[in-house]
Every structure is written in structure tokens, then in C-alpha cells.
Amino acid sequence: MKVFKINGIILKKKEYGENNLLVTIFSKEIGKILAMAYGITKSKKRNLAAYNPMNIVEFTISKKNNFYSIKEASIVKVFKNILKDIEKLEISLYILDSINKIYDESVENQIFFNKLSDILSYIDEIVNLKDGYKYYILMAFLHRIMVEHGIYGTSEVKSLLKKELFLEYKKILILSKNLNFQKKVEQHKDSLKKIVIIFEKYVNMQLQVELNMQKFILEGFYGKQKNC
Template identity: 25%
Template sequence: MLEKCEGIVIRTTDYGETNKITTLFTREWGKVGVMARGAKKTNSRLSAVTQPFTYAYYLVQRSTGLGLMQQGEMITSFRAIKEDIMLTAYASYVAELTDRCTEDKKPNPFHFELLHQTMNYMNEGYDAQILTNIYEMKMLNVLGMYPVLDKCTICGATDGQFSFSIREGGLICHRCLEHDPYHYKISQAAVKLLRVFYYFDLGRLGNISVKEATKEELNTIISAYYDEYSGLYLKSKKFLQSMKSFGSDFMKNSPNINKNKDEG
């Protein structure tokens, strides 16, 4: 029996000469693996709809193991993501994080909507690093990680100057800093954004404008927290970090780029 689902491709694996095993994150069924026979052939009707990050309707013959993809109807290919190597790096990380965070065949339409919104905003040109940080914060509960962000994790105070303690698992106020001499001193703007990213509905996202220094603080805290508690090692994260490092080094070593461009 064929069943229709709405899904986003989060992983593909070549199988044999012409086939692909495609992992879809679907609205109806959660994460499912499906065999797409002949999808590696350029003239296959399944070739386009099995590309990474593709958002489509699929007709699938489901089974207890791998399903069988029979047909796909493209909704969007998220073309802008695929044409920009940095956006591809961010989207790859979000896709791999989704894959590693979720169990097979556990429907979660709220998570599907979050993934779809994140990809859609990236494709529309919103700040990919901030979107990725928001997604990371939303995934913490899925991984069983519950940082304390609404008060001091030591004394419970909701007022004061806050730092972040990886060891204590959340914010600590200025009165409790001695409990963790290795705490991260961060700006109050970063504290506010960590809370916002964790609690707010991505569907209400407006224009994003965050200072580079604050973005660096957020990335440092979130990465350190994941490294300590998630147990995940993601190849896409390492690739993303290397791309960001390359871009930063390139700009530092090319101080006259903008000047020359303006003069031209």
C-alpha cells in the first residue's frame, strides 16, 4: 500500500550502482529510511527529489524496515542553500544534528516544522549562524539536556549579572561565581539571546541583527555545552568550523579587498 508523506531529505547513501538509501524527516512519520531505486541515474524521476535538503511530497511503500520510494513531487529544492558553500555547510550540520538527535519512526510534527522553518529562513538569506544556534538550543531537550537559563543554577536568583557555567549546567549569577572558577564571562546580550533561542517560537522570527562579538560568544557557549554533555561527534560540525576558520583567515589576510572594490 502506497502512503503519502511530506518530508525533507536529511541524509543520502549510495547503494549499489544506481540506488540510494534516502533518510527523510517527515511530518507524518518522523525519521524514515527509504530505498530509491535508480535514483543515481541522471534521467531518473527520483534523482531530483532525493538530493540533500530537498523538500517534497513522497509516495512511499512502507515496511518494518526500509520503505520503498515510488514517487516524489518537489515543493522546493532550497536552491540558494545548495548554491552557497557556507549555507550548505550550515544546512548539512542542521541535517546531521537532526539525524543523530531523533529516533526512527517517532512522529514529531513540531520538530518537522522547526526543521522546515530553519531551512526556509536560511534559503531566504537570514543569518545562517544565528539560525543554527537557535536550532542547536531547540535540540537540547530532544537530547535530554536541560540548561538552566531563567535563573542562577546555584542560588535561584533571577537578578544580577550572569555568566555561564558548563559544569553547573546553566547560568550563574555574580554572587555564585566561586562555585565554578572556569565559568564563561559573557555579555548580558548573549545571556538574553540564549534564553530567547531556547524558549521562543521560530515562526515568530523577525529581522536578525546580532553583533559579531555576541555571535562569537553564543557559538562558544553552545559548542562547549554540546561538547560536554551531548556525546555527539559530527563530521559536518568539523567541516563547518573549518569553513568558518578559512573564511576568517581569508578576510584577515586580504585587508584591501573592500577598499579595492570600492575604488573600482
């Protein structure tokens, strides 16, 4: 049995049996894994809060026959501002759910782990997150996924968005270099909503996954955008 340490972001946890947790971890060292924390819900010595989704945690892991179990878990970082803000929580949980669906187990990707940590840190630090900027973050995240998986190209995006929306997309990209971008992007809120829906549908089709913003983002989000 091999025992080692990893640093990981918790994507998901699920009760398994009476006192166990099955934890989905996107780790820096070995990619996405499923690991079992045995007896965690009845243990007084182990920190149950360490297993909450979105935490960055240092795990002591054992591996036997391709099965992982958690021996210890120590919190490295908690995104406290995200947990206190429903808008930040919505987009962060959507990002975690998307990562869980897109990445296969044990596929190493240290660069994306670092990027995911940076994204969550950035969301955590935003002051007064408004709708337009929220959808810009979602658009940027989906753009990153498309680039990461080799399905992003100017011609493909132009075809997806059509002429008018593509011109708006280009304006937004140029505007993002402006120091007052967070305020100015609000005038493009409706366009950004349409773009993120189109990008999500494209990612779902190309990667054969089922990302679902409707599950996480404001109620009625899709209903208002049926003609996208």
C-alpha cells in the same frame, strides 16, 4: 504491502548497489526513516534531483516487513538561496547532519518537522549572512535541541558557560529582540563561537551523539577555540 504518501526533508542520500539510492528522510507523518529508491540512477522517468539533501519532497512509499521503498518522489520545495551561498550551506548541512544523528528512526515529531522547515526557510531568506549571525543561528538550533530533549535549564547553562560567558549569553538573548539584531550581534561573534562549541559538547555528552561542527563550519574553527 502498504502504500502511502509522506512529506519529508531529505537528510542524507547514499548510493547502494549499482543503480539504487538509500535515502534518509525526516518526515512529517512518521518521523525519520530509511527508504530505498530502486533503479533511480538509471531511470529516465524519475527525477534524480528530487533526492538531493535539504529538499522538501512528497514521497509515495511502500512498506513491507518494516522496510520502506520509494515509488515516486515529487519536489515540494528547494532552498535555492542556500545552495548558492557557502555560508548558508555550511550551517544547513550541519543542521541536517545533527538531526540525522540525534533522532531515532520512526519516532514521530510533526512539531519538529515544521520547525526544521521553518529554520531552513529562514536561512534561505537571510540577506548578507555574517559570521556573528551565523553562530547565533547555530546557538539557537542547539538551544532548541536541548529544550526538545529536556536537557536545557538555566542552572545547567549557567554552570556550563561560567559567569562571564553566561552574562554575554543573557545579553545576546535580550539583544535578539532588537530590530537591528543581525547587525548588532557581530560584536558578540567571539562569545557566540564559544557558546556553540560548549553547547555542542554538552549535547554530545547528554544524548550520546557525535555532532561535529568542525566538519561543516569554517576551517580552523575549533583550533582557535581550544580554551573554551
